[in-house]
Amino acid sequence: MKKVIIALIACIVVAGIAITCVMGLNYELMYSQNTQLDIYIGKEFQDEEVQSIVREVIGQDKKVITQKVEIYEDMVTITVPEITTEQIEQINQKMNEKYGLDNKVEDIQVVHNTKIRGREMVRLYVLPVAISFLIILIVFTILYRQLGMMKVLGNFIGYTFLVQALYLSIIALTRVEVNRFTMPIAIALFAITQLAVAIKLEKKRLNQVKEEQK
Amino acid sequence: MKRNKILRIIFLICIIILISLVAFAGIFVAYQNTTKNLIKEYSLGRDLVGSRRIELDVSTQTNEVNYDKEGNVIASTDSETEVANTVSEPVNKEEDKTLENYQKTAKILKERLQELKVEDYTLRLNTENGMIMIELPENAEKTDSVVSALSQTGKFEIVDSTTKEVLLNNADIEKVEADIGQTSYGYVAYIAIQFNEEGTEKFRNITNTYKTIENTTSNTTTEETTQEESEEQKEISLQLDGETIMTDSFEEEISTGYLQLTVGTSTATANSEELNTYYKSAQTEAALLNSDALPLTYTIAQNKYVKSDITLSTLQIALYIALGILAIGMLYLIIRYHSKGLLTAISLIGYIALLLLTIRYTNVTISIIGLVGIVVSVIINYIFVLHLLKKTEEIESIKMAYTEVMKSFLRIMLPIIIIAIVFTFSTHLAIFSFGMVMFWGIVLDWIYNLVVTRTFLLDAKKE
Missing domain, CATH: 1.20.1640.10 (Multidrug efflux transporter AcrB transmembrane domain)
Incomplete structure (x- = not known):
């Protein structure tokens, strides 16, 4: 059974790596190349209303994110994957009709954003995770030296890399969007993995102590 | 029980x-x-409430440059030389708008953010037109000064106040620190500039060349006065982004390569709001000078608070x-x-x-x-x-x-x-x-x- 699970995990990781190399990860709209339109409405509005107008123009299947701007929340930032000048004109017209505005296309601020690289997302987490992992390895190798140094190191390094690789492979295979929750979940998994390995090692140590007492 | x-x-x-x-x-x-x-x-x-979104565009502004009869540029402060020709020149030359300069700008801005202890940010560079979009956490005390540091070119120069010859610039700086000191007047927020080896030598020469000439006393003879008047007081101008911060001369030679510039003085207590404001300005200036000057001039195209999605x-x-x-x-x-x-x-x-x-x-x-x-x-x-x-x-x-x-x-x-x-x-x-x-x-x-x-x-x- 254990061998089957290991083989299954290995298959998922290999497939995940292959998919990542070939297709890359599926980044959320905010992290991908996108276009942002800033439209002044001058009154309160519902995000869903604006999203509905935009989808009518660019297509119902397209991703649209709306954000309220400034403290009065009377301006909207619309983020879409791509948009043509004609579509902007149509959106402006529909927005004018809906909210009784007199905006011109020139009034709409258009910004073309480039994508954010995956390494930019990971950049900040690398140092604290690396430092804490190194300290954990040193502390546990000393504390559990009776279990064997290589065994302790192997457990921590092996499980940590396995869990992270599995997590990323699942993201790649299922095409789940890489978004703002991706890294926090990775960190939580990192912490829980360390805890789980510590529990495992503590159990082994207690068993060893019991055997020695016998 | x-x-x-x-x-x-x-x-x-x-x-x-x-x-x-x-x-x-x-x-x-x-x-x-x-x-x-x-x-x-x-x-x-900021991921749950919202962030400040700053768009920096490569400036398309132009400067009016005056030329004399011989085709030399006339300094803006020079009102005596006759203007022969005025030309509108873009602040950023077309040949400077390169991918290399765009990437260098993004790198410098990241350094400035690090200097200002802003780690939680997103920076996107549009490699086609050099547009930079930065998202920062909203912090009433800090964000505005950070935005100010990002939008400035950060070109530091010590120039001859008359000839406008550049005597020292960013390349001569080793390190800049912001600090608060106490004087007999109260508290001072200042920036301490430490020049590098080459800069220290240059600065030593400057302090000798631009030494303060002592005033003549009342009983000086006419002959002596005439002699001293002929020795004109030379002064340096300290400029940031072409703006003169101060014009001065030096009382003695400085060979340590250390220059202290006062940003603001407060007679109030050490924790006063006024002093804190000066200190923040000093920190912003230190961050500017600790990084290179931007290779291009940028303007703020938008500066908005956007709520989280x-x-x-x-x-x-x-x-x-x-x-x-x-x-x-x-x-x-x-x-x-x-x-x-x-x-x-x-x-x-x-x-x-x-x-x-x-x-x-x-x-x-x-x-x-x-x-x-x-x-x-x-x-x-x-x-x-x-x-x-x-x-x-x-x-x-x-x-x-x-x-x-x-x-x-x-x-x-x-x-x-x-x-x-x-x-x-x-x-x-x-x-x-x-x-x-x-x-x-x-x-x-x-x-x-x-x-x-x-x-x-x-x-x-x-x-």
């Missing part, structure tokens, strides 16, 4: 209910025709899922351990409530990763409670069982303690948030379980 134990359990449950009500619902009082929650609000990170409904869905999992976990405790399980489940609710209150009152900024930290803390507490309940089945004495679980849990918890401590040293808000939540989670885990969970189990024994 039995009655005392029951009373103690009831008392603890009442306390937990009270804490839970305060933490989950709040304390509302009438306030100006409405109600106001007396419980402190959560401090939320994570809506309340998204958070509600996440909350319902978490509550569902928690309910299943608590149900397992009750089914498996009956009255003990019920009491520890109640204790778990109290722990969550107390953790949330602690986070509010310790000013921990909650970001998405902070929310994950709360979940991890609850999981850890659950594992502890489960361990304890298992142990109570093996060992008769609750006190002994608790001590044993606590001993092994100290070892088990070491990785989490290490992660929490290392993360609390991070200047990045999200990582710091996770570290702080975990830190308080662990502290509460020990204190709360000792006071509440242990008492519950002791009193629930056989009753």
Whole structure:
């Protein structure tokens, strides 16, 4: 059974790596190349209303994110994957009709954003995770030296890399969007993995102590 | 004895209910025709509330440049030379608008953000037109000065005030620091510039060349006065982005390569708002000078506060899922351990409530990763409670069982303690948030379980 699970995990990781190399990860709209339109409405509005107008123009299947701007929340930032000048004109017209505005296309601020690289997302987490992992390895190798140094190191390094690789492979295979929750979940998994390995090692140590007492 | 134990359990449950009500619902009082929650609000990170969005575009502005008859540029301060020709020249030449310069600009801006201790940011560079979009956390005290530092070119020069010859520039600077000092007038916020080896030598020469000429005394002879008048006082101008900050000469040679520039003086106390403002300006200038000057001039095309796209409904869905999992976990405790399980489940609710209150009152900024930290803390507490309940089945004495679980849990918890401590040293808000939540989670885990969970189990024994 254990061998089957290991083989299954290995298959998922290999497939995940292959998919990542070939297709890359599926980044959320905010992290991908996108276009942002800033439209002044001058009154309160519902995000869903604006999203509905935009989808009518660019297509119902397209991703649209709306954000309220400034403290009065009377301006909207619309983020879409791509948009043509004609579509902007149509959106402006529909927005004018809906909210009784007199905006011109020139009034709409258009910004073309480039994508954010995956390494930019990971950049900040690398140092604290690396430092804490190194300290954990040193502390546990000393504390559990009776279990064997290589065994302790192997457990921590092996499980940590396995869990992270599995997590990323699942993201790649299922095409789940890489978004703002991706890294926090990775960190939580990192912490829980360390805890789980510590529990495992503590159990082994207690068993060893019991055997020695016998 | 039995009655005392029951009373103690009831008392603890009442306390937990009270804490839970305060933490989950709040304390509302009438306030100006409405109600106001007396419980402190959560401090939320930029991924949950919103951020400042700054768009920096490559400037398309032009400068009016005056030329004399011989085709030499006439300095803007020179009003004597006759202007022969005026030409409009773009601040950024077309040949300078290259990918290399765009990337260099992005790199310098990142350095400035690091200098200003802003780690939590997003920077996007449009490699086609050099447009840079930066998202920063909104901080009433800091964001505006950061924006100011980002938009400036940061070109530092010491020039001859008359000939405009550049004597020193950014390349000669080793390090710049902002600090506050005390003088007989009060407190001064200043920047201390330390020049590099080459800069130190240049600066020494400057201080000799631009030495202050002492004033003639009243009894000087006409002959002497004429001689001194012929020796004209030479001065240097200190310029930042072409703007003259000060014009001065030096009283003595400076060979240390150290230059101190006063940003502002306050006669008030060391903690005054005025001095703090000067100090922030000094920090901004230090950050500018510690990085290279931007190869291109940029203008701020937009500077807006944009709310997060994570809506309340998204958070509600996440909350319902978490509550569902928690309910299943608590149900397992009750089914498996009956009255003990019920009491520890109640204790778990109290722990969550107390953790949330602690986070509010310790000013921990909650970001998405902070929310994950709360979940991890609850999981850890659950594992502890489960361990304890298992142990109570093996060992008769609750006190002994608790001590044993606590001993092994100290070892088990070491990785989490290490992660929490290392993360609390991070200047990045999200990582710091996770570290702080975990830190308080662990502290509460020990204190709360000792006071509440242990008492519950002791009193629930056989009753």
